[in-house]
Structures are given as C-alpha cells and as structure tokens.
Amino acid sequence: METINADKVKLKSIIGRYHIETKEPCGISSCRTPHSKGYLVVCEGGVETNIGNKCGQRIFGVEFKELETTFKKDTNAQRFRENIDKKQNEITKRVIEEISKLRDGEGKAEYLYERVNSYLTRLFDEKISSALIQRAKRKDPFLYEEILLTSKEREVAQELGGNTSTKREMVGVIQGLSAVAEYKTMRRYVLHDLGQDLEAFKSLKSELLSYEELRKWNRWASQFEKKINETKRIMSECNRFLGRSNIDFVRENKVLL
Incomplete structure (x- = not known):
C-alpha cells in the first residue's frame, strides 16, 4: 500500500474494509499509527x-x-440482494403448499381466528372477555381463590404473624391464554406477511429495487421462516384455548378472572 499526504490528495471512494490480527501502519503520512482495522481507499489518480x-x-x-x-x-x-435472491430460491412449491395448509380449512388459521374472535366478541359476556384480554397482556393464566383457614391453620398463621383468616389456593390454569393476545397476529401473518407479501416477494427483481425497498424486503426475507413457525405456535395455542373443557373452566370461574 502506498503512503499519501492528506494535504495533497482527494479521496475518491472506499473500496473495502479490513480487520486483521496484525497491525499495519496507517497509509496517511502524518499518522502512520499501526491499525488492525480500517478501510481500503482509492484517491483521485488511482492511488490505493x-x-x-x-x-x-x-x-x-x-x-x-x-x-x-x-x-x-x-x-x-449487496448483502440485502444476496439474501433476497437466496430466499427466493428457497421458497419452493412445497413451502407454498405448507403455508396454504396453515391458512385454509377447518382447524386452520382463518378458522381458528373466527372461533377465538367469536368467543371474545359474542359468546363470552363482556366482563369475561375484558378480563381474559387483560390477563393475556399480563401473561397470567393462573386462577386463585381465597378460602377460609381451618382453626389449626389459623393458630399456625397467628404464630407466624401472617393472614389469620384466609389463604390463597390455585383453582387451575387457563389453557392457551396467549391466543387471546395473538390470534389477530396469526391472521395477519397468513393473509398478509405469508400471503400478499409472499406473492409480491416471489416476483421481485432485486437488481431493480431501491435501497429502501431492498432494506424492507431483506427484513421480510429474514423473518419469513420465523413467521411460519410463529403461526404454527399460535395455532396450537388457539386449539388449547378453544378446548371444550377450557371454555367450561373459564365460564365456571368467571368471578375469579
């Protein structure tokens, strides 16, 4: 590498980055400090x-x-283009069929969305729905009730300086509670992120995209598989929530919500 006088040259472009174990003297004559990382530059006149x-x-x-x-x-x-091209090649017919199977039919995402939504908007009374939504936000599926202590338990509690009249006892757990907070996300994934956006992504030509478009679709490509897995997970939670015994448990214990 040549040495340059910063007062007499004009930088043209940066052509690379280096990060090496050994330190090399800086190419600027007034510096010459050994560096292990920096940039490779071209000056006007072609000096590197x-x-x-x-x-x-x-x-x-x-x-x-x-x-x-x-x-x-x-x-x-360049990194965005390479990732987009790579993901486009990975989206095979099998992957598209897998996504289609997640979306349509009984027991699938759209069906589960409608079932959960119907409970929260019609089949449960407003108090139950509101309580479930708040519990889902807090990630708190456990229901407890206050029960009276026996005389012996009161004696022990009195000696320990605790509550001498009641104790808190767990009644049960609301299964699949997270579905209440996530079922709309599941639907957005299958209709938009893995639906409309997927169709648009398949026909992209990365070399024609602007920088902002590259950044947007690179982010989409990087999250694609994660959203498939997230959709499956939320579907599983919806099924747990919609189980007959779970729905009955919620209704029977609405005063504890």
Whole structure:
C-alpha cells in the first residue's frame, strides 16, 4: 500500500474494509499509527492505501464520513440482494403448499381466528372477555381463590404473624391464554406477511429495487421462516384455548378472572 499526504490528495471512494490480527501502519503520512482495522481507499489518480477507522474522520472530516456512509450503504445493499435472491430460491412449491395448509380449512388459521374472535366478541359476556384480554397482556393464566383457614391453620398463621383468616389456593390454569393476545397476529401473518407479501416477494427483481425497498424486503426475507413457525405456535395455542373443557373452566370461574 502506498503512503499519501492528506494535504495533497482527494479521496475518491472506499473500496473495502479490513480487520486483521496484525497491525499495519496507517497509509496517511502524518499518522502512520499501526491499525488492525480500517478501510481500503482509492484517491483521485488511482492511488490505493489503507486508512484507520478513526484517522479517516479525524484527518479528512466530512469528506471521509460521506464516503464511509456510501460504502456502508453499498455493502448493505449487496448483502440485502444476496439474501433476497437466496430466499427466493428457497421458497419452493412445497413451502407454498405448507403455508396454504396453515391458512385454509377447518382447524386452520382463518378458522381458528373466527372461533377465538367469536368467543371474545359474542359468546363470552363482556366482563369475561375484558378480563381474559387483560390477563393475556399480563401473561397470567393462573386462577386463585381465597378460602377460609381451618382453626389449626389459623393458630399456625397467628404464630407466624401472617393472614389469620384466609389463604390463597390455585383453582387451575387457563389453557392457551396467549391466543387471546395473538390470534389477530396469526391472521395477519397468513393473509398478509405469508400471503400478499409472499406473492409480491416471489416476483421481485432485486437488481431493480431501491435501497429502501431492498432494506424492507431483506427484513421480510429474514423473518419469513420465523413467521411460519410463529403461526404454527399460535395455532396450537388457539386449539388449547378453544378446548371444550377450557371454555367450561373459564365460564365456571368467571368471578375469579
């Protein structure tokens, strides 16, 4: 690498980044501090050299910062394109069929959404629905009741300085309570994220996308498999919540909600 005089050259572009075990002297003649990480730059006239991370900003100021921003943006854009192209190749007919099976038919996401929604909006009274929603937000599925202590228990409690009249005893657990908070997310996933968005993603040409579009679809591609698994998990919770014994348990213990 050549040494450059910062007062006599103008930076043209950053062409790479380095991070090595051994330290190499900075390519700026007024610095020459050994660095283990920094950037490879091209100056006007074609001269290439290495500049330490902090040296570039300290010596070249705004000029270097703008080039650094451009380099990072270009690097990210390339990484986004590669990820989008990779995910497009991974979305096979089998994957699309798997998503379709999650969405349509009895016991599937749309059906489960309608069932949970019907309980919360019609089949349960407003007090039960409101209490379930609040419990789901708190992630608190356990129901307790206060029961009177026996005379012997009161004596023990009195000696220990505790409550001498009642004790708290668990009655049971609301199964699949998280479905109350997540069933709308499940529907959004299968209709939009894994539905409309999937169709749009399949036809993308990454080389034609703007940086903001690349960033958006890279995020979508990175979350695609997670959302499939999340949909399956929420469906399982919906089934647990909708079990006949669980619905009966909620109704029988509504005063404890």
